[in-house]
Amino acid sequence: MENLVLQALSGLASASSLFLVASGLTVIFGVSRVVNFAHGSLYMLGAYLAYSLVTTLPRGHLGFWGGVIGAAVLVGLIGLVVEVLLLRRIYRAPELFQLLATFGVVLIVQDLAQMIWGPQDLLGPRAPGLRGSIEIVGMRFPLYELFLIGVGPVVLGLLVLLFHRTRWGTLVRAATQDREMVGALGVNQRMLFTSVFFLGSLLAGLGGALQLPRESVNLHMDLAIITEAFVVVVVGGLGSLTGAALAALLIGELHAFGILIVPKITLVLVFLVMALVLVVRPHGLLGKPEAAARGGQGSAEPVIGPAPPALRWLGLATLAVAVVLPPFLGDYAVSVLTELAIAVLFAASLHLIMGPGGMASFGNAAYFGIGAYGAALAAQWLGAPMLAGLALAPLAAGVFGLLFGYFCVRLSGVYAAMLTLAFAQIAWSVAFQWVEVTGGDNGILGVWPSAWAAPKLVYYYLALALCLGATLFLRRVVHAPFGYALRAQRDSALRAEAIGIDAFRIRWLGFGLAAAAAGVAGGLFAYGKGSVFPTYMGIPRSVDALLMVLLGGVQTLSGPIVGALAFTGLQEQLVRITDLWRLILGCIIVLLVLFFPQGLAGAARARWEARHGDA
Amino acid sequence: MLSVSGLSAYYGRAHILDDVALDVGPGEVVVLLGRNGAGKSTTMKAIMGLVPPAAGRVRFDGAEIAGREPFEIARRGLGYVPEERRIFTGLSVLENLEVGRRPPTAGLRPWTPERLFALFPSLGAMQDRPGGRMSGGEQQMLTIARTLMGNPKLILLDEPSEGLAPVVVERMAEAIRALKAEGLSILLSEQNLHFAQAVSDRATIIEKGRIRWSGSIADLLAADEVREQYLSV
Ligand SMILES: Nc1ncnc2c1ncn2[C@@H]1O[C@H](COP(=O)(O)OP(=O)(O)OP(=O)(O)O)[C@@H](O)[C@H]1O
Ligand SMILES: [Mg+2]
Numbered sequence: 001m002e003n004l005v006l007q008a009l010s011g012l013a014s015a016s017s018l019f020l021v022a023s024g025l026t027v028i029f030g031v032s033r034v035v036n037f038a039h040g041s042l043y044m045l046g047a048y049l050a051y052s053l054v055t056t057l058p059r060g061h062l063g064f065w066g067g068v069i070g071a072a073v074l075v076g077l078i079g080l081v082v083e084v085l086l087l088r089r090i091y092r093a094p095e096l097f098q099l100l101a102t103f104g105v106v107l108i109v110q111d112l113a114q115m116i117w118g119p120q121d122l123l124g125p126r127a128p129g130l131r132g133s134i135e136i137v138g139m140r141f142p143l144y145e146l147f148l149i150g151v152g153p154v155v156l157g158l159l160v161l162l163f164h165r166t167r168w169g170t171l172v173r174a175a176t177q178d179r180e181m182v183g184a185l186g187v188n189q190r191m192l193f194t195s196v197f198f199l200g201s202l203l204a205g206l207g208g209a210l211q212l213p214r215e216s217v218n219l220h221m222d223l224a225i226i227t228e229a230f231v232v233v234v235v236g237g238l239g240s241l242t243g244a245a246l247a248a249l250l251i252g253e254l255h256a257f258g259i260l261i262v263p264k265i266t267l268v269l270v271f272l273v274m275a276l277v278l279v280v281r282p283h284g285l286l287g288k289p290e291a292a293a294r295g296g297q298g299s300a301e302p303v304i305g306p307a308p309p310a311l312r313w314l315g316l317a318t319l320a321v322a323v324v325l326p327p328f329l330g331d332y333a334v335s336v337l338t339e340l341a342i343a344v345l346f347a348a349s350l351h352l353i354m355g356p357g358g359m360a361s362f363g364n365a366a367y368f369g370i371g372a373y374g375a376a377l378a379a380q381w382l383g384a385p386m387l388a389g390l391a392l393a394p395l396a397a398g399v400f401g402l403l404f405g406y407f408c409v410r411l412s413g414v415y416a417a418m419l420t421l422a423f424a425q426i427a428w429s430v431a432f433q434w435v436e437v438t439g440g441d442n443g444i445l446g447v448w449p450s451a452w453a454a455p456k457l458v459y460y461y462l463a464l465a466l467c468l469g470a471t472l473f474l475r476r477v478v479h480a481p482f483g484y485a486l487r488a489q490r491d492s493a494l495r496a497e498a499i500g501i502d503a504f505r506i507r508w509l510g511f512g513l514a515a516a517a518a519g520v521a522g523g524l525f526a527y528g529k530g531s532v533f534p535t536y537m538g539i540p541r542s543v544d545a546l547l548m549v550l551l552g553g554v555q556t557l558s559g560p561i562v563g564a565l566a567f568t569g570l571q572e573q574l575v576r577i578t579d580l581w582r583l584i585l586g587c588i589i590v591l592l593v594l595f596f597p598q599g600l601a602g603a604a605r606a607r608w609e610a611r612h613g614d615a
Numbered sequence: 616m617l618s619v620s621g622l623s624a625y626y627g628r629a630h631i632l633d634d635v636a637l638d639v640g641p642g643e644v645v646v647l648l649g650r651n652g653a654g655k656s657t658t659m660k661a662i663m664g665l666v667p668p669a670a671g672r673v674r675f676d677g678a679e680i681a682g683r684e685p686f687e688i689a690r691r692g693l694g695y696v697p698e699e700r701r702i703f704t705g706l707s708v709l710e711n712l713e714v715g716r717r718p719p720t721a722g723l724r725p726w727t728p729e730r731l732f733a734l735f736p737s738l739g740a741m742q743d744r745p746g747g748r749m750s751g752g753e754q755q756m757l758t759i760a761r762t763l764m765g766n767p768k769l770i771l772l773d774e775p776s777e778g779l780a781p782v783v784v785e786r787m788a789e790a791i792r793a794l795k796a797e798g799l800s801i802l803l804s805e806q807n808l809h810f811a812q813a814v815s816d817r818a819t820i821i822e823k824g825r826i827r828w829s830g831s832i833a834d835l836l837a838a839d840e841v842r843e844q845y846l847s848v
Binding site (some may be wrong): 167170175177178188 | 641701711713714
């Protein structure tokens with residue numbers, strides 16, 4: 001019993017910290033509609049800066065609390081600079097492009113933090129005056145945790161006052177609903193957005209700084225918190241402060257008690273909850289439909305036409321090189337090429353959902369991983385030969401794609417994307433924790449190709465043929481009636497319904513098809529590597545796919561191909577030549593977003609059209 | 616006061632406005648008439664900078680405003696009342712007015728919530744009601760009141776009579792005449808000729824994004840063939 005009380009209290013403390021970060025994220029999203037991946041980085045910077053300030057300033061109350069507040073303000077200013085230099089320029093860009101830009105910032109901050117503070121974990125001092133513990137129901141409870149429990153409600157109260165009792169707050173709430181109208185009434189949206197970013201970033205920094213006495217400061221804090229913060233924001237309803245508070249409470253307590261009841265489930269618990277909430281309430285607990293928010297006038301997406309002849313020749317030339325060159329290369333280079341071919345198909349599968357389908361997926365790696373595991377499990381437990389495994393991969397991925405997609409495609413925008421992420425995390429945790437079957441973290445080893453395909457070169461040609469075939473098939477699909485229906489529902493679900501297209505069915509099938517294609521890629525990857533691991537389904541791999549598609553350009557069919565080649569090639573090269581590959585990659589991404597908002601292939605097409613007049 | 620010439624605008628690649636010209640003098644009410652899809656709303660949005668004008672000049676109160684941002688244009692004293700009303704549904708009536716509030720303009724009596732409630736009495740009875748729980752007519756009054764809080768010298772009033780009951784339209788006409796009496800200039804867009812003639816001094820007819828006719832209300836009432844060609848449905 002006593003234990004439960006303490007557990008509930010520590011759940012409250014986590015909820016409080018989580019709320020600080022999530023409130024900043026939700027406020028920023030509400031006004032600017034930017035899905036700010038870099039919010040976790042700001043949190044991490046808050047912790048690092050607090051460490052530096054608190055350890056440099058004289059010890060005592062002033063030094064500690066001054067350091068914490070100072071760190072929060074500094075992070076607010078950093079957020080302000082990011083907004084002015086980067087985000088302000090891309091508010092009119094598609095939502096996902098902004099996400100890409102903020103992801104570039106994540107990479108940059110990771111390397112900068114490592115350069116400044118080093119790779120080792122840093123342990124900050126305890127908070128003066130709150131070092132001890134007090135007795136609650138006969139057990140000891142740390143004072144600092146008690147203090148944190150108080151911080152959340154106080155911050156919530158202050159924010160509510162700010163938003164409901166000041167002119168600034170009224171303007172922000174109005175802009176959350178219709179920022180263009182607010183501008184037409186004479187309000188300088190830029191100043192408003194910048195100030196909102198300052199506030200949101202400050203809250204993230206404060207959340208990070210307050211962790212100092214609680215846990216060590218390290219380079220993984222950013223991604224660890226950002227997923228949780230997103231879950232809280234989405235479960236609460238995007239843009240809703242009270243929703244975020246409720247969701248933080250829910251997630252905090254679930255964490256605390258989940259550990260007691262089913263220790264194994266903690267990794268996935270939050271995602272299970274998110275999936276459940278979104279299935280029942282498509283806009284989170286207290287969210288409003290996204291469509292209500294208006295921005296600038298969105299222009300219609302360009303029509304995808306068949307490839308112009310020049311592009312076709314370029315493609316054929318690339319293909320010729322891909323066929324002719326490998327026999328003259330070493331095994332390592334051939335493996336890299338195999339991975340490139342697989343990356344192309346992986347990106348093309350995501351592109352089908354994002355481009356023609358008009359939905360973002362943050363969890364495409366799930367289907368890649370399910371394909372890989374399908375093949376590996378069949379080999380391990382049934383002794384299936386390679387070809388059977390490769391056939392099973394898309395089947396397994398397709399079935400799960402249809403299953404998960406059934407729920408995901410009903411939602412829209414960020415909610416849909418977050419639900420795909422939730423399912424991917426659930427799949428990941430099954431692979432990670434069902435040790436008896438999947439080998440858990442150790443993965444499944446010895447998934448080798450059949451003897452005839454064992455030479456790297458032969459396997460490369462097999463992979464090339466399958467990936468190329470599947471990618472061309474996806475291209476074909478986009479130009480088939482199914483593809484037109486898919487795009488029709490993207491452009492206007494209502495109008496599509498009016499001409500007899502069942503939007504749900506089309507999206508659902510598209511999702512399943514994309515999953516099956518990702519499964520092919522996953523199966524090939526498994527046999528190529530000879531092993532599978534839970535990381536195949538991890539968030540980083542899903543993010544890779546997103547980066548490839550966005551870099552290439554969402555609205556061109558060659559986009560995913562260009563993007564996959566550019567991204568995989570770039571990363572491969574950067575990792576080899578420098579330790580700072582994240583910094584460089586991040587800068588490249590940011591510059592690309594700023595100067596080629598249509599992606600690489602999109603930019604190439606725009607130039608081509610400008611030169612030749614549009615066909 | 617407001618003088619537009621050669622204005623052209625696009626939505627994406629669709630050419631919507633072509634060489635639009637019109638004038639509104641100080642204290643004058645000019646109505647822009649045209650059928651559905653003629654380009655009335657687009658003209659207003661282009662003047663306001665909400666749709667960037669591709670070509671043309673927009674002079675307002677002695678300064679060129681084409682190409683400026685909407686908030687700058689609003690700060691110069693141009694008010695915009697959108698056709699869709701675009702009330703902030705989560706904000707109360709008073710808060711909606713607060714969003715529109717701007718400093719007083721020299722030469723015009725500053726608007727306050729109290730004065731606006733005198734103009735639109737039904738709003739005064741629901742000051743704390745969220746905008747989302749108001750009738751269409753009440754929202755129409757609120758959207759006008761919200762723009763007036765910015766103390767504009769001229770307002771662009773996009774189809775204020777649309778979807779309103781005849782009694783409410785009548786009250787709207789009274790309100791517009793009261794605003795004119797205050798010295799406010801108004802560019803009105805309408806399909807309802809009856810309403811338009813009751814409040815306007817001059818009319819301009821737009822069809823397929825081009826100006827087809829301009830003249831006084833009296834001339835328009837005399838010109839049967841013009842009304843027949845451009846306004847009858
Ligand atoms: N956001 C948009 N994107 C593309 N085309 C548009 C858009 N808004 C309007 N149009 C087109 O521009 C043309 C002019 O529209 P506009 O709204 O200016 O007409 P209107 O005269 O205000 O009509 P109504 O009386 O129905 O309000 C129409 O053909 C319309 O289809
Ligand atoms: Mg209109």
